[in-house]
Amino acid sequence: MASSDPVHEFDSLRAQSKFIFAVFYRGHWCPFCRGWLSKLATLSPAIVAAGGTPVIITAEAEKYLDDTRAATKYDGKAIVDPENRLAKELDARGLVHVAISERSGYDHGMAQPALLVLKEDGTVLESWAIVPSTMNLGGAKDRPALDEVWENVEAQLHGKSKVHNTYSTA
Template sequence: MPPVYRGHWCPFCQAYLKQLQSLTKSITAAGGYVLTVTAESESELHKIRETTGYDGETIVDTENLLATELRRRGIIDVAVSEKTGYPNGMAQPAVLVGTKAKVVYKWAIKPSVDRPSLKEVWENAEAEMQGKKPVHTEIPLLSFVQGLKQKLFG
């Protein structure tokens, strides 16, 4: 389950990574592998770890090579926006869940602030991998305000 996040400065990304950290045990217990991807400089990585408690693997892709390859293969279209401090652009938030055989869930933001709940994404992905029906028929997008509440109040 690799979420793409903007950077340590993004409060919504901070809340998202806190949520991801809380799901890590469940994901790895199911045989999953958790990592994050960012176009932010590696020198900033410690800040997001301190803020969120996320201690998993992170791919630092300042050239957005992964986003380009995923788009080229038709897997997911991770948006890349211009942003000061990101010489090759800033990858926008995205979520990709899959097995070796198939993509189970994918979502990519088209520059906005709303995004799906990782808990609900994981519950549906886990059900699908077990051959069960989805737990959630729809995965609502969390608003910016909901994201701030998660960041502030957990």
């Protein structure tokens, strides 16, 4: 069911973990999102082993969550936030600016792709959000490669410098 309080749910997950690896996606219908979440599914065991919690976040109706899970093999935490309350709160906190676009079927707008890796103490390890444009198909493509993001997060967790200064995109 849709998260009754997505902000509280996010904060609770963060408090229970060394860090949270949050990925916003558009919907089950988006092939670029499915690819991104499939990569998150393969990285999830390493994230969990490092003390983190992967979580996917969407403004899409909850009835599509099972389709998303089936298409991507992602079986971790999910926050369904059709009103985009979490996206707005994370922006207000200065952590990540998730673009919200008008789209049929999304009464309060569609959250565009974004990611936020946040430690329990509030330290931001990674923050990225798409700026929808014609060049990236309205926010569909040009996302950072999650395996490279994970390599940077892993390095920072061990007190080292980032491995990648820029990311490959898909």
